[in-house]
Amino acid sequence: MSRWQSGDFDRERISDFFHPFTPAHAADSLEQVDLQRLWDRGKRLILLDVDNTLVEWKGENFAPAVVEWLEKAKGMGFTLCILSNTRRVERLMRITQLLGVETVRGRFKPSRAMYRLALIKFHKKPEEAIMIGDQMMTDILGANRAGIDAIWVRKMASKEFGPTRINRFIEGLLTGPIYKSLITPLDEHGNAAEVTKPLRERSVYHQFVKFAIVGATSFAVDLAIKFFLIRYVHAGNQLLSEQVGHTLRTDFPGLFSFARDDQGAAAPILGFIASLFAMFNSFVWNRLWTFEVRGKEERLKQMKRFYAVSLVGLVINNVVFTLFFNIIPGHRGVSLAVANALGAVVAAAWNFYGSRRYAFKQ
Ligand SMILES: [Mg+2]
Numbered sequence: 001m002s003r004w005q006s007g008d009f010d011r012e013r014i015s016d017f018f019h020p021f022t023p024a025h026a027a028d029s030l031e032q033v034d035l036q037r038l039w040d041r042g043k044r045l046i047l048l049d050v051d052n053t054l055v056e057w058k059g060e061n062f063a064p065a066v067v068e069w070l071e072k073a074k075g076m077g078f079t080l081c082i083l084s085n086t087r088r089v090e091r092l093m094r095i096t097q098l099l100g101v102e103t104v105r106g107r108f109k110p111s112r113a114m115y116r117l118a119l120i121k122f123h124k125k126p127e128e129a130i131m132i133g134d135q136m137m138t139d140i141l142g143a144n145r146a147g148i149d150a151i152w153v154r155k156m157a158s159k160e161f162g163p164t165r166i167n168r169f170i171e172g173l174l175t176g177p178i179y180k181s182l183i184t185p186l187d188e189h190g191n192a193a194e195v196t197k198p199l200r201e202r203s204v205y206h207q208f209v210k211f212a213i214v215g216a217t218s219f220a221v222d223l224a225i226k227f228f229l230i231r232y233v234h235a236g237n238q239l240l241s242e243q244v245g246h247t248l249r250t251d252f253p254g255l256f257s258f259a260r261d262d263q264g265a266a267a268p269i270l271g272f273i274a275s276l277f278a279m280f281n282s283f284v285w286n287r288l289w290t291f292e293v294r295g296k297e298e299r300l301k302q303m304k305r306f307y308a309v310s311l312v313g314l315v316i317n318n319v320v321f322t323l324f325f326n327i328i329p330g331h332r333g334v335s336l337a338v339a340n341a342l343g344a345v346v347a348a349a350w351n352f353y354g355s356r357r358y359a360f361k362q
Pocket residue numbers: 049050051052053133134135
């Protein structure tokens with residue numbers, strides 16, 4: 001599990017996938033939660049988890065600091081309500097009596113049920129409520145699902161309910177990415193550090209590695225579709241490529257004189273179609289993975305731009321290839337291979353630059 005960190009989170013900085021698990025804030029303990037700040041933000045209803053948030057698992061001995069914090073909250077006018085997944089109802093009732101707080105019972109977190117019941121019971125809107133709990137998979141997820149902001153507190157003790165360990169394991173997998181959205185780490189006095197972390201670092205090197213991997217998948221897509229179109233697809237009893245090639249050679253004998261046979265004449269046309277599919281593959285993965293573009297609004301515009309960049313890349317590839325194939329002396333096979341590699345490298349550099357600075361520019 002990642003090292004514990006406290007502060008405010010800005011979920012816009014991370015993928016939508018993690019949003020339901022991302023708290024608004026993380027605090028080292030309940031007492032570290034700034035009540036005035038909550039009040040100033042319009043919060044009036046504080047929803048509280050019990051185990052490892054207010055008290056150790058199964059425990060009923062509340063730390064003076066916890067009681068003090070709860071009393072302060074009550075004094076300020078907050079409504080306090082416990083949302084617990086505990087099955088030990090008698091203990092829960094003793095606790096609510098002891099602390100003088102409310103509770104509701106309903107389907108367990110991360111179900112929205114208890115959150116909604118609490119909102120109804122106290123006539124509050126979701127934006128007036130705040131959930132405080134130690135578990136991402138129950139307290140935080142349930143709150144977010146109910147449209148309520150959540151504060152994640154560091155769990156009190158390592159002793160926990162057995163199945164909770166599964167939740168903790170998943171939590172451990174999630175915290176790394178989620179910490180990337182931490183914007184204001186707090187110092188030991190609970191004050192926000194003045195430096196705000198920059199938006200997720202978009203390292204060019206990492207992007208290029210991803211871009212190259214996507215390029216390799218597109219190469220495979222291109223090859224597979226070429227095979228499919230040239231060697232597999234039939235129109236009637238004959239291969240499509242032979243029919244197309246035959247027509248081309250009959251209609252434009254000069255233009256297709258390079259072709260060894262009908263399939264060879266169809267190759268540039270069907271090959272181009274395959275390239276368009278491969279470009280689509282590149283577009284999708286580069287958009288989502290390499291450049292991590294979020295939102296759907298600009299998708300079509302980005303696709304047009306990406307295709308423009310890629311088509312220019314295709315031309316560059318061929319021009320560079322042809323140029324060096326004619327320049328490089330010696331064995332034709334060697335010059336072909338070298339010229340081909342040079343064309344691919346120059347085109348890849350162009351495509352990467354064009355994708356980064358133009359197609360997916362944010
Ligand atoms: Mg708990």
